[in-house]
Amino acid sequence: xxxxxxxxxxxxxxxxxxxxxxxxxxxxxxxxxxxxxxxxxxxxxxxxxxxxxxxxxxxxxxxxxxxxxxxxxxxxxxxxxxxxxxxxxxxxxxxxxxxxxxxxxxxxxxxxxxxxxxxxxxxxxxxxx
Numbered sequence: 036x037x038x039x040x041x042x043x044x045x046x047x048x049x050x051x052x053x054x055x056x057x058x059x060x061x062x063x064x065x066x067x068x069x070x071x072x073x074x075x076x077x078x079x080x081x082x083x084x085x086x087x088x089x090x091x092x093x094x095x096x097x098x099x100x101x102x103x104x105x106x107x108x109x110x111x112x113x114x115x116x117x118x119x120x121x122x123x124x125x126x127x128x129x130x131x132x133x134x135x136x137x138x139x140x141x142x143x144x145x146x147x148x149x150x151x152x153x154x155x156x157x158x159x160x161x162x163x164x
Contacts, residue, residue, distance in 0.1 A: 053081070063120065063125060065121075077136065078135065092114055094111070
């Protein structure tokens with residue numbers, strides 16, 4: 036019997052935007068519910084599904100993120116704090132190092148940290164997991 040060659044898996048490419056909403060030493064984030072199939076309890080930056088009415092501002096930067104056969108390009112955008120926080124809550128920047136953060140949130144924070152420095156220019160960062 037000959038071995039069966041597995042069908043090739045197509046790489047899925049996706050572009051996404053995460054919102055960096057920070058003020059008074061806090062950032063707006065949401066936590067995946069405990070019953071979530073993926074990364075239960077991990078903290079994420081909001082996207083349109085969490086904050087559909089967000090008023091989006093300037094681009095702070097971008098980065099790439101890959102998981103198995105998914106290739107993502109994330110753009111990190113400043114946004115104004117919305118009147119309705121939806122599932123999000125304010126999290127102290129000091130607490131971030133002790134919370135379970137998704138890799139996407141960690142990468143986005145690095146981009147935001149660079150993009151908020153005076154005189155910073157828009158950069159695209161390629162980082163692999």
